Amino acid sequence: MLTRYLFVARVAARRQWFYRRELFWRSISMILFMVVFIALWKTAYQVSGRSELAGYSLAQVIWYLGMAETVMLSTSRSFVEISEAVKSGSVAYELARPLSYPLLQLARSLGNSAPRFLLNLMVALLVVLLGTGQLVGSVPGLLAFLLTAGLALLLDALFAVLIGLLAFWIEEVMPVYLIYQKLLFSIGGLFLPLEIFPLWLQRAAKWLPFQLIAYTPARAYVAFDVGELVRGVMGQLVYIGVLSGVLWLLWRLVQRRLVVHGG
Amino acid sequence: MTIIKVDNLTKTFRTVQKRPGVRGSLRSLFKPEYQAIHAVRGLDFEVATGERLAFIGSNGAGKSTTIKMLVGILHPTGGKAEVLGRVPWRERAPLAYQIGTVFGQKSQLWYHLPAADSFELLARIYALDLEEYRARLHYLVEIFDIAEYLHVPVRKLSLGQRMRCEIAASLLHSPRILFLDEPTIGLDVVVKQRIRDLILELNEREGVTIFLTSHDAGDVEVLCKRAMVINHGEIIYDGKVSDLRRNYLQxxxxxxxxxxxxxxxxxxxxxxxxxxxxxxxxxxxxxxxxxxxxxxxxxxxxxxxxxxxxDPPMEEIIAQIYLAQTPLSEEGGAC
Amino acid sequence: MKIWRLISGYVRHNFMAGMAYRGAFFLQIFGMMINNLMLLFFWNMMFLSFPTLNGWELQDIIVLYSIVAVGFGFSVVIFGNASRLASLITSGELDYYLALPADPLVHLLVSRMSLSGWGDFFFGLLLYLFVLPSAWRNLPLFLLLSLLAGLISTAFAVLTGSLAFWLGESEQLAAQLRMALLNFSLYPVDIFSGGVRLLLYTIIPAAFVGSVPAKLLTDFDIWWLAGLILVTALMGGLASWVFRLGLRRYESGNLVTVRG
The missing domain is CATH 3.30.70 (Alpha-Beta Plaits)
Structure with missing residues (x-):
């Protein structure tokens, strides 16, 4: 059973490679974001004359942001395809297939993400290394990053499928995705390490799932700590479980709706 | 009077040949190898004002390319053409005021809005005088009998109702030539007949020249007096529809x-x-x-x-004409 | 003039078409406003740690944001099809505009409206009016500067989209360049070093969309304004010229796929 989904993921990954020209342009946005961030933080540290902020040196902040962007730019945005299938009604046909549609979409998302992730990682390493002239991180850090980034991409794929299925109830899901994305940007720690926030906000953010996607892997890379890693992975697994449950419920609702109303 | 005059009109497309492999694509980038596609090879014909002409050919025969050149969207590779006394690709905009187009598969009406709104927008695109536009609209609404659908969003209309609005829209600016591309595609028999009647009526009332392309042999038979058949970019038949009917539509x-x-x-x-x-x-x-x-x-x-x-499918008729016109000796040794 | 009638007609019709699905329309506006608000949150955090960045303070950033939001929103609301230019060219959909007598560039630009652009527009306007002191007095200048910013970003979209006349399928390239312009325009140009800064005044003219108008609003200088107007006019002229140049190539049909 699982092999079929693995196959779906592999096909999606190969398809990405087939469109490598597009993949190449995407990696330009990584360079773009990093050029902006490097300039911004260099100026910030320079002007204020500080050497560290909330425990981060200039190089550490930039490496943190590079790693966070690597995860973010590798997400697969499957909600676009799903919401279109819902609107056109073609999602009804998915019921006739022997595969579960949500699982199929999750497999495809991860397949799409894998080649992008590798490319983004290479580009990020290169740009950040050139920008800071300094190698930050460690081997255990890198391994922890790979583990948590994989879980983070799964978590994001779950969010994307859920947002796509919302198209059954609301006419346009793009705004919902944009808000989700900005939650990742802000309290998810994509633009700033969470430690820079005021304490009350940090505490609130730590309970929410958004920081598990960008902050957890990036933090694991620049400041590897076993205790923190275990807590991060636990958090990711808990939220993956919770969202899977929500998705299961939502899909049952959808199925009933499709069977009763015919799409 | 001649309204369209085409003289040795030719169009050749150049497409880059892709070579396989990484080295191949690199070589293609620096030293591209072109392949010529002869879409239209030396067309000659004339159309008189008020004529109803069917322009027939299978997919890829050069129909669209010819029409695109006649309305000025494409430059020809060689030859001459005059539409309403103008060279289309040099005087595209002035010409556009005097021609209308209906594409059965592509709507010019706003899907979510009532047809009346689209009409008003078209009036602005064609820079129509407000008074004239109103009079014209009134006249067309009556002929096409669309008063009751005018304020219903287009998406709620049936295909037949939509098609009537579609043709009315293309006539707002009183074009002198109407290019119709598959105007009855997907319509049922009764509605098809209704659309054909309307087109005929317009041709009679206003003397609009009709230039029709269709895969529907019925469209050709009912609407047109003359038919031109194009195959591989060349005209292989130009004559009366009644002859076509006698010979191939029997x-x-x-x-x-x-x-x-x-x-x-x-x-x-x-x-x-x-x-x-x-x-x-x-x-x-x-x-x-x-x-x-x-x-x-x-x-x-x-x-x-x-x-x-x-009726027999258009492809079959074309194939028959093609076979009838190819001498047997050539048939064996052509390829 | 007839071109104004065409533009106003399209704006009205696009708006009505959007209103046909009110729910989705308002959701998009609302979503975009929240989206923008959360980006400002980032700056708020940034300035908690660093009160000034090469002369830029939070208030200057708010001015920058409101001008870019109003300008960009205006651009994608009125000229919403600019972002689709490259794909219109490669798919041959340009034919439709060429078969009609109105100016093809203007016609194609105005024939689509980005609904979420209204969200940017109102976000910028509200931000400006309610957060900044003496906003009402400077409102005409603010609107003029936003208009210029919007026109420059439209011209840039036309230029990048027109690349498809020469390069064939290049939607991704055009999209990345447009995103680069928007992204860079949201940061003060003074934080960048020499090379990048030069880039932002030339090839990716983000400085003229964001920092230059923002400076002008807080620190008015008639010569800088004249310069900005000149740049806008130049960009507009260049875009229109390049499009027409490309059109000749399009008309000669090298890139047109053979259909029928």
């Missing part, structure tokens, strides 16, 4: 669904094309017998669940 196919088993049927001018279970397809040569007669004979003999009569 057969019809009758498809039957029987309620009893098939036991054979023979009559003058009737040929069995296909029979499978209770489904039967017959070809009827209307020069030798009439459809009415054949159907009457069939009904006398069988209990019939369903029956349809069709």
């Amino acid at each position: 057969t019809k196919t009758v498809s039957l669904k029987l309620a009893v088993p098939w036991e054979g049927f023979s009559a003058q001018g009737v040929r069995l094309l296909k029979q499978r279970g209770y489904g039967v397809k017959l070809e009827v040569d209307t020069a030798q017998t009439s459809i009415e007669q054949v159907i009457a004979q069939l009904l006398a003999r069988y209990r019939i669940a369903d029956i349809t009569v069709d």
Whole structure:
């Protein structure tokens, strides 16, 4: 059973490679974001004359942001395809297939993400290394990053499928995705390490799932700590479980709706 | 008076040949190898004002390319053309005020808005005078009998109602030539007839020249007096539709669904094309017998669940013309 | 003039078409406003740690944001099809505009409206009016600067989209360049070093969309304004010229796929 989904993921990954020209342009946005961030933080540290902020040196902040962007730019945005299938009604046909549609979409998302992730990682390493002239991180850090980034991409794929299925109830899901994305940007720690926030906000953010996607892997890379890693992975697994449950419920609702109303 | 004049019009597309592999794509980048596609090879024809002309050809025969050159969207590779006394690709915009286009598959009406709103927008695109536009709209609404749909969003109209609005929209600016591309595609028989009647009426009332492309032999027969057949970028037939009909449109196919088993049927001018279970397809040569007669004979003999009569598909007619025009000697050694 | 009638007609019709699905329309506006608000949150955090960045303070950033939001929103609301130019060219959909007598560039630009652009527009306007002191007095200048910013970003979209005349399928390239312009325009140009800064005044003219108008609003200088107007006019002229140049190539049909 699982092999079929693995196959779906592999096909999606190969398809990405087939469109490598597009993949190449995407990696330009990584360079773009990093050029902006490097300039911004260099100026910030320079002007204020500080050497560290909330425990981060200039190089550490930039490496943190590079790693966070690597995860973010590798997400697969499957909600676009799903919401279109819902609107056109073609999602009804998915019921006739022997595969579960949500699982199929999750497999495809991860397949799409894998080649992008590798490319983004290479580009990020290169740009950040050139920008800071300094190698930050460690081997255990890198391994922890790979583990948590994989879980983070799964978590994001779950969010994307859920947002796509919302198209059954609301006419346009793009705004919902944009808000989700900005939650990742802000309290998810994509633009700033969470430690820079005021304490009350940090505490609130730590309970929410958004920081598990960008902050957890990036933090694991620049400041590897076993205790923190275990807590991060636990958090990711808990939220993956919770969202899977929500998705299961939502899909049952959808199925009933499709069977009763015919799409 | 001549309204369209085409003289040795030619269009050749160049496409880059892709080579396989990484080295191949690199070589293609620096030293591209071109392949020429001769879409249109030396067309010559004239169309008189008020004429109703069918321009027929299979997909890829060069129909669209020719029309695109006639409305000024494409530059030809060689040759001349004059539409309403203007060279289309040099005077595209002034020409556009005087021609109309209807594409059966592509709507110019806003999907979510009532047709009235789209009409108003088209009036602005064609920079129509407000007074004139209102009078014209009133006139068209009456002819096309669309008053009751005018304020209903287009998405709620049936295809036939939409098509009537679509054609009315293309006539708002009183064009002198109307290019119709598959105007009845997807419509049922009754609505098809209605659309054809409307087009004929406009041609008679306003003297609009009709330039039609269609895969529907019925469209061609009813709407046009003259037909031009294009194949591989060349005109292979230019003559009266009545001749075309006599020579190539004389057969019809009758498809039957029987309620009893098939036991054979023979009559003058009737040929069995296909029979499978209770489904039967017959070809009827209307020069030798009439459809009415054949159907009457069939009904006398069988209990019939369903029956349809069709014109032969356009592709078949084209193939026949093509074969008839190719001398046998060439046929063997051409390729 | 007839071109104004065409533009106003399209704006009205696009708006009505959007209103046909009110729910989705308002959701998009609302979503975009929240989206923008959360980006400002980032700056708020940034300035908690660093009160000034090469002379830029939070208030200057708010001015920058409101101008870019109003300008960009205006651009994608009125000229919403600019972002689709490259794909219109490669798919041959340009034919439709060429078969009609109105100016093809203007016509194609105005024939689509980005609904979420209204969200940017109102976000910028509200941000400006309610957060900044003496906003009402400077409102005409603010609107003028936003208009210029919007026109420059439209011209840039036309230029990048027109690349498809020469390069064939290049939607991704055009999209990345447009995103680069928007992204860079949201940061003060003074934080960048020499090379990048030069880039932002030339090839990706983000400085003229964001920092230059923002400076002008807080620190008015008639010569800088004249310069900005000149740049806008130049960009507009260049875009229109390049499009027409490309059109000749399009008309000669090298890139047109053969259909029928």
